[in-house]
Amino acid sequence: MARRSPVAVWWRAYRHHLRLARNAALAWIAGLTALSAGVAVTVEDRVGSEAERQLLESMHDVPAFEALQGRMVEIGTMEGFTLARWGMFGILLAVWAMLAAVSLLRRAEERGHVEPLRAGVLTPRGLLAAATAALWTWLAVLALAIGASHSALGFDPPTAWALGGAAALLGASFAAAGALASQLAATRGSAVALAGTLLGAALAVRVAAPATTTPDWLWWATPFGWMGFLHPSDASQATVLLALAALAAVLALAALALGRRDLHAGLVGGEEASAPRARRIGGQAGLALRVTAAAAGTWAIIIGVVTAAFGLLTHDFIDAMAGMATMVELGREMFGMALDAPEGMVGATFFFVAVLLAAAAAGQAAAIREEEASWRIEHLLARPVGRTRWLVTRLLVSAAALLAIALAGGVVAWAATRLGGASVALGDALLGAVNVVPVAWLTLGVGVAILGLAPRATAAATYGLVVAAFLLDFVGPFLELPDRVLDASPLRHVAAAPGADVDVTAALVMLAVGIVAAVVGVLAFARRDLKEA
């Protein structure tokens, strides 16, 4: 039998990685394109009068808005408003690209999928290049989707294609950063932490940029800032694209240059010899706490950063809102948020926390399923541990972790708001935190129901429901969807406490539905076969 050439082998590995990344990539491409197109349609449809345009334009003078959204240019126009939104969408894209790269390179290795690929003529660098090229290919599809869809919606065509290209190259840069971190770090977890630190630093610079007296200098110091220079009036589209392409190339070349490392090891820090501080785990509850702690800690940090950023900027927001009566009215009408008071701003903050906490709950459901899919559950269930007890323990620990994350976010929101010069009572901040917990518990309960009834769909379906709820609540009102459709999103029933009264009925209904779903899930789980991945 003739041996395949190294090029043919590499091509096969590339196609393999293309397939591995396909489902998530297509979901992200569809989601981001739809989100961005939805924003473009909204602006064109809703911002009709000159007064409304003026109102929007006035926002770009407020550093607090730019700190959150990114650089704003002519946001009264379709292009300007949509490009400004990419200050947030770009972060989502970067996070996915980074995690996808680490997953392709390190999760596969942890699961033992890499040895068979590496046992042939495929080199470590070849494998790294195949995974990175596969992700870049999907990002190129994203560029095409955004360019074509936005041009068709009436975007200035060069700007539509520049946005598509810049989004893809931003993703490519962070995919390469993920690949680089995967070479340096000893484990998948530390690779995520390393790449996440890089992403966080780039984001911190962008958040600080509008506060500087020479704004453009700091905007240009971070790729997230470059995304703010895509408006035609800046005449910087080519520069942005070149800068992002250069960054992606440099990071990818650095990853390739460091491409030789041992399996299951990194260039920084090798295999750990022992764990001298290893404490007893205790029983099954102790294990549940241990396996939940890392994810809970990560979400607490993410939510802490969000509440800190909003809290520090609350004073500036309120100052700005004092001169924007129409905006305040809009916030009150559409979201029930009193944007001219600190309590209202904390309530608005916790709307985003509700989304993040629901995502954390979906992550918990996915993690419970992973215990089953990896068959680690067998070690416990083959001992005198009942299925109901196992799942209920995991569920209670996850529910407690979600409550703790929310409360930590409340404390951070309170402290940051005070540090930023505004004032909100600790009790009010904690009320805002507790107010968003039912929606997270509902998500967890629904996730457990899916685990019991259709275990293999747990992660995708639970995350999918959170994204659908977010899109319905965030974009739905602009699309003028009927109320009964919008009401399907539980996020719509989360009152903007402490700026508004807590909707106790809605909270109780969410709790009841969550508990019923969880009971259904536990009963179904106790009666079915365990299922592998």
Next chain:
Amino acid sequence: MVDHPVLDRAAVPVEEPAVPAVRMVELTKRYGGLTALDRFSLELGQGEIVGLLGPNGAGKTTTLRTLLGLLRPSGGRAEVFGIDAWRDPVAAHRHLAFIPGEFAVWPQLTGRQTLDLLGTVWGGYDRAYRDELIERLSLDPSKRGRSYSKGNRQKVAVIAALMTRAPLLVMDEPSSGLDPLITATFQQLLREAKQRGQSILLSSHILSEVEAVCDRVAVLRQGVCVEQGTLAELRHLHATTVEATYVGTPPPLDDVPGVDDAEVGDGVLRLHVTGSPDPLLKALAQAQVTAIQMREPSLEELFHAYYDDRADGA
């Protein structure tokens, strides 16, 4: 943690001696149209070691997972010391410890943490015996799960099961990944467990291991039990190789019941005989036989006989 609670319990078994450690009655497991296990019945007495043999996909792991209550039987039932494994798995599991073939560890836990966790959820374990097992199986328990090799992960599984001194040990290819020295130690540990009166149900590909430690075997093929019995009984059902040297006229072998594949050479004859050798011996007595050797089939030959039949039938 209690130091020796389980050792005491194992030393003076609380189980009713007449109750078998395992009883499977017409146990069946179907996945849609596929029957993974078809009306399998097996009884494992206390203090007995039974081997479950079969190639990949024969239904061995399905059998064990159904016995553990991890899979719901489509028909029949499985009992552990008289307790239905599906209806009351927790009660059943108080009497058994399990060694899986592929031990998926928690990557963040050390070996010692994993052992302590699994021993605690079992209800206690013999700490001194755990330390002895760690020593005899050469495990470094201070490493985290993610840095263990396959063999070391398997050692954790073996220790976690044996340190409980459970009356019943259920094992799914337990020595997979262990090196030959550790495998020998493991087999010695099984013999010691049997001497203490523990019952063992062992699924294995390693025929020498089954031959070395098992009292009885059950052979599975495509979910169906094709043979079950002691090794002596199985051998009796299969051909014995006979080699005889003679002087003068060869013995008349035509129409001798049970004789196959007879080859008559220059003063030497070779043949296979199935069933009672009496007709053959009477036929040989008619010639001047100077020497005779009879060799029973090894387990490997039995195994090949079953699966070559399958290949022929396929």
